[in-house]
Amino acid sequence: MSGNPSPSPPPDPEIDDDTKTVIGIAFGNTTSSIAYTTPDGKAEVIANEEGDRQIPTVLSWVGSEEYHGTQAKSHLVRNSKNTVAYFRDFLGKKYSEIDPTNSHNSAHPVDIDGVPSFNLQQGDDETVSTVSINEITTRHLIRLKDSASDFLGRRVTGAVITVPTDFSDTQKEALVAAAKAGELEVLQIIHEPVAAVLAYAARQTPEEQGVDKNILVADLGGTRCDAAVVASRGGMYTILATAHDYGLGGLKLDEVLVDHFSKEFIKKHKVDPRSERSLAKLRLEAEGTKRTLSLGTSATISIESLADGYDFHSTVNRLRYELSAKKVFDQIVSLVENVVKKAELDLLDIGEVILSGGTSHTPKIASRIAALFPESVTVNAPATLATALNPSELSARGAAIQASLIVEFDQEDIEQSTHPAVTVAPHLSHPIGVVIGEDNSFHTILEAQTAVPARRIAQFDVQADGDVIVRICEGIREIVVEKVERQVNGEKDEDDSEDEEDEEDEEEEEERNRVLKVHKVIAEAAIRGAKKGGKVEVTINVSSDLGLNVAARVVGTQIGVRGEVSPEAGSA
Amino acid sequence: MASVKISKPLPALPADWNSESSFIVHAPLSPAVHRNLSPAGPHFLAHARRKRHSRTFSEDDR
Ligand SMILES: Nc1ncnc2c1ncn2[C@@H]1O[C@H](COP(=O)(O)OP(=O)(O)OP(=O)(O)O)[C@@H](O)[C@H]1O
Ligand SMILES: [Mg+2]
Numbered sequence: 001m002s003g004n005p006s007p008s009p010p011p012d013p014e015i016d017d018d019t020k021t022v023i024g025i026a027f028g029n030t031t032s033s034i035a036y037t038t039p040d041g042k043a044e045v046i047a048n049e050e051g052d053r054q055i056p057t058v059l060s061w062v063g064s065e066e067y068h069g070t071q072a073k074s075h076l077v078r079n080s081k082n083t084v085a086y087f088r089d090f091l092g093k094k095y096s097e098i099d100p101t102n103s104h105n106s107a108h109p110v111d112i113d114g115v116p117s118f119n120l121q122q123g124d125d126e127t128v129s130t131v132s133i134n135e136i137t138t139r140h141l142i143r144l145k146d147s148a149s150d151f152l153g154r155r156v157t158g159a160v161i162t163v164p165t166d167f168s169d170t171q172k173e174a175l176v177a178a179a180k181a182g183e184l185e186v187l188q189i190i191h192e193p194v195a196a197v198l199a200y201a202a203r204q205t206p207e208e209q210g211v212d213k214n215i216l217v218a219d220l221g222g223t224r225c226d227a228a229v230v231a232s233r234g235g236m237y238t239i240l241a242t243a244h245d246y247g248l249g250g251l252k253l254d255e256v257l258v259d260h261f262s263k264e265f266i267k268k269h270k271v272d273p274r275s276e277r278s279l280a281k282l283r284l285e286a287e288g289t290k291r292t293l294s295l296g297t298s299a300t301i302s303i304e305s306l307a308d309g310y311d312f313h314s315t316v317n318r319l320r321y322e323l324s325a326k327k328v329f330d331q332i333v334s335l336v337e338n339v340v341k342k343a344e345l346d347l348l349d350i351g352e353v354i355l356s357g358g359t360s361h362t363p364k365i366a367s368r369i370a371a372l373f374p375e376s377v378t379v380n381a382p383a384t385l386a387t388a389l390n391p392s393e394l395s396a397r398g399a400a401i402q403a404s405l406i407v408e409f410d411q412e413d414i415e416q417s418t419h420p421a422v423t424v425a426p427h428l429s430h431p432i433g434v435v436i437g438e439d440n441s442f443h444t445i446l447e448a449q450t451a452v453p454a455r456r457i458a459q460f461d462v463q464a465d466g467d468v469i470v471r472i473c474e475g476i477r478e479i480v481v482e483k484v485e486r487q488v489n490g491e492k493d494e495d496d497s498e499d500e501e502d503e504e505d506e507e508e509e510e511e512r513n514r515v516l517k518v519h520k521v522i523a524e525a526a527i528r529g530a531k532k533g534g535k536v537e538v539t540i541n542v543s544s545d546l547g548l549n550v551a552a553r554v555v556g557t558q559i560g561v562r563g564e565v566s567p568e569a570g571s572a
Numbered sequence: 573m574a575s576v577k578i579s580k581p582l583p584a585l586p587a588d589w590n591s592e593s594s595f596i597v598h599a600p601l602s603p604a605v606h607r608n609l610s611p612a613g614p615h616f617l618a619h620a621r622r623k624r625h626s627r628t629f630s631e632d633d634r
Contacts, residue, residue, distance in 0.1 A: 194610045201613065207574060209615065235615030238607050402612050417620035418611040426604030437580040445576070451609055451619075457575035460582045467585035474602060522601060526585050526594040536582060537575055546601045563595030568603065 004071045006143055007049045007150035022158040022187060022407045023148045024399025025141070026195070027175075029088040029102070030222025030250065031358065032057045032140070033393060034148045035400035043202060043397035045390075048147035054358065054392050055147070058085045058106075059139055063124045068143040077280040080106050082121055086223055090116040090133045092167075092174030099246065102223050105280060109133070137178035145184050158185040160403040162195045162395040164219075164226050165242045187406055188414055193217035193228035194237055195398025196356040199389060200380060201235070202401050209235040212447040213351030214343075218336050218369065219395075220359035222250040225332055227339035229350070231427075231449040234456075238427060238449060241343035245335050248328065250287070250359040256325045257286040257316065261301060265312055273307040281306060293318050294361040294382075322364045332359075333368050346479050347372055348514040355381035360391035425451040425544070430474040430519055432540060432548075436460070442475045442516045445540050452542045459555070462534040468527050470538055470552045470561075476519035484511045525552045525561040543567075 024035045024043070031054040035045045045053045052070055060072035060083035067075060075083045086102035087109075095111035103109055109116040116133045123129070149156045161175060167189075176186045196217050201209045212233050219226045225248045229240040258274075261282060265273045273282060285301050292299035298317040306312040322329070340347055350373060355366055363383035370379040380388045389397070406414055416422065433444040445456045462468065486507050527536060534554050541549040546567040553560030609616060 188611070190612045191610060194612050198613050206614075209613075210574075230610075235613060236619055237610040237613060237616070239610060240607075398612075405614060405617060416624060417617065420608070422620050422623050423609045423611050424606055425609055427607045429602050429605050432601070434582065436578065436582060438583075440583060441580075443578060443580065449605075449607070451607070452604065459575040459577050460580075463581045464584075467589075468582040469585045469589070470582060520602075521598045523598055524596045526589055526591075527582075528585070528594070542601065546604055548601055550595075561594045563597065565597050565600055568600035 004050060004067055004069070005065070006068075006146045019154070020158060020407055021149075021152060021154040021156050022160070022403040023145075023152075023156050024195075024396050024401070024403050025144055025159045025161045026192070026395030026399060027088055027141075027161055027163065028057055028221055028357075028395075029086045029224065030057060031055060031392070032144055033396035034144050035393070035396035036148065036152060037400050037404040041202075041404065043199065043400040045393045045396055046148050046151045048144075049150060055144065056085075057088060057140060058083060059136060059143075060084070061120055061122045064122060066122075066139070068140070074284070076106055077277060077284065080276075080280065083107055084118055084120070084131075084136050087116075087133060087136055089223075091137050091178065092171030101247070102251070105276075105283075134174060134178045134181070137175070138182040141179050141184055142182040145182065156184070158187045158403070158407075160188045160190055160399040160406070161186055162192045162399045163189055164224075164244070165191045165193065165228055165239060166226075166244055187403060187409075188418065190399060190402055191228075191239065192219050192226065192356070192395050193230055193239065193242075193354075195396075195402070196354050196394040197230055197232065197237055198398035198401050199394040200354060201232075202397070203389075206235070212450070214240070214345065214349050214449075215352045215354060216336065216340065216350045217354045217356060218332070218360070220249060220332060220355065220357040220362075220365065220391075222358065223247070225249050225335055225357075225359070227335050229339055229343040229345065231447075233447060233450040234454065236451060238451060240345070240449060241339050243335055243339035243342055245331065248331050248335070249357075250290070252328045253290055253325055253359065253362070254283055254287045256328065257290055257301075257321065258282050260316060260321075260324055261286060261312070261314060264314055265306065265310075269308065269310045271308045271310065273312070275307065278307045289316065290321075291361070293321050294363060318363075325364070329365055329368055332365055333372070336369055336372065346477075346512075346514065348374070348479060348512060349477065350377060353377060353379040353381075354394070355379065355388075356391050356394045358392045426546065427451050428454075428542070430476060431516065432522070432542070433473060433475050433516070434458070434538065435471040435473060435518065440518075442473060442518050444475060444516060445538070446542065448477075450542075452546065453544050455539065455541045457537060457539045460536045460538070462530040462532055462536060462554070465532050466530065468530055468536065470525040470527065470536070470550070471521060472523045472525070472540070472548070472550055472565075473521050474519040475516045478515050478517055480513045480515050482511045482513065483508050485509075522548065523550060523563055523565050525550060525563055527552055527554060527559060527561060529559055530554050 055069040056073040058072040060067040060075035085106045107118045215230045231238045289299045303312045366381035366383040431444040432446040539551040548565040
């Protein structure tokens with residue numbers, strides 16, 4: 001075996017010291033990916049020398065030969081004890097804090113002075129060396145960096161790396177140190193759901209980015225699923241809530257298929273194929289079958305000499321798979337519902353959904369999640385939206401975009417910008433808007449959860465000559481539940497007189513609607529002498545101490561009102 | 573900053589509006605909640621720039 005040695009980065013050319021080449025790295029427990037931005041600002045995911053864009057987060061040693069990615073992953077069958085997989089979440093944790101469940105089929109972590117480590121044979125003799133999680137991480141990052149350098153033809157110097165929202169400061173420090181040991185500067189660590197939002201925002205115009213909405217990001221990976229509600233306000237992002245389910249993810253779906261195929265195999269050959277090595281084979285192949293089922297309605301599996309010399313060939317259709325996987329899908333749906341609750345929001349408050357992570361390719365998961373929301377809500381996943389980005393690429397793309405934004409910053413600039421003095425901001429607890437129309441309904445101008453200082457401008461048509469009022473209010477969102485009676489299709493009631501008995505033919509459905517109402521009136525401004533066909537422009541400016549400045553004017557005239565509402569004593 | 577066009581009209585000034593002033597204050601805004609902005613994306617960087625240099629929106633527009 002020739003192994004897949006680290007690509008040789010171009011012989012260090014005489015680049016002047018100012019040349020920075022930065023990339024985005026998504027570092028997952030299951031897979032990692034690398035991305036860069038093209039000169040015209042587009043993020044592109046890089047394929048490594050084996051042609052993989054999703055690079056398994058796996059390292060394996062055979063003698064002194066180091067394997068990485070897909071090749072290392074295939075070693076889980078024959079060389080499992082010398083193969084390290086699913087290790088990202090161990091980084092920066094004490095041995096006593098880690099959950100090694102996913103390591104049972106590979107090198108198992110050991111406790112070396114509290115640091116999760118691995119006993120590995122990495123030389124051409126039988127010597128076993130102890131390799132810490134930090135060193136493993138460094139090796140992995142070096143391999144990713146080298147692949148990117150190889151592709152770009154320039155030595156990569158720095159990266160923005162994505163991590164889950166529950167990554168602790170200690171874990172982040174360990175990540176920075178592990179990268180540094182591999183001569184990779186971590187420009188910034190950003191959260192995975194924010195990276196996913198950035199990946200989508202990069203396709204939008206600045207105006208579209210500025211549209212206020214609550215975005216639900218479900219990141220469905222291999223060993224875990226994470227969800228977040230992100231308030232997007234004027235293009236700035238605030239995470240309102242997060243939820244995590246460790247142990248839920250693609251591996252669970254692989255297991256569903258492994259069980260399905262095992263039962264079939266037992267029926268045929270009266271042999272249980274779930275011995276260690278056969279199981280490893282079956283897992284690897286079942287994962288491939290699962291991926292095929294994301295695209296087609298049936299998929300095959302084919303393993304030579306699976307157990308007791310019997311080959312295994314079988315086909316499974318998507319419906320069968322979806323039935324068996326229902327419990328896993330239910331748990332994913334619960335996670336999504338749960339994060340919305342944690343944000344103290346209703347599902348109707350969500351304006352857009354982004355499905356991220358490899359497991360988001362699963363059509364049934366996308367459609368189950370889409371079914372929670374009204375049809376007007378975009379669900380960005382391959383099965384629900386033809387133009388969706390590849391969910392496996394969102395983190396790396398977002399990281400690459402952020403890297404290109406800050407490449408010219410020096411370390412101090414970045415530290416200052418990410419310091420709580422800059423990031424912690426008062427956020428509005430209620431929407432601010434005006435009363436409009438004949439029914440005096442509330443119209444939001446500044447959404448709740450907007451960070452202040454903030455400014456918004458709204459424009460209204462004048463429909464008749466005369467004086468108008470700008471009534472600035474805080475709003476409150478209510479969910480109004482109405483019972484609507486729907487007649488069952490094709491069963492027109494013949495005699496309406498017998499109401500009582502007809503009830504069974506009518507389905508009572510609950511219709512839930514999101515309604516904004518006036519919570520309290522803040523200020524009123526009178527505009528006198530507006531002319532039909534004119535436009536009134538209202539500018540709302542909230543300062544960081546929650547003082548409110550209102551300016552209302554008839555566009556193109558001298559007519560206008562300005563006013564100020566002082567903040568409540570002692571607020572923000 | 574672009575203004576958002578709203579299709580419905582503002583209501584007519586009530587006939588019983590009897591204030592001398594054309595601006596009446598009723599109540600301050602409700603207290604805010606402190607949260608963390610994610611330090612990522614172009615709009616955040618503009619925010620950080622304003623905050624670090626204590627600039628206002630209109631100064632930033634120039
Ligand atoms: N086309 C596909 N259809 C279904 N599942 C897929 C597809 N592609 C990848 N997956 C699954 O996605 C999972 C990996 O997800 P991802 O790449 O997001 O990993 P990750 O973030 O490293 O995971 P984690 O950290 O949760 O272990 C694997 O279980 C893989 O089988
Ligand atoms: Mg992940």
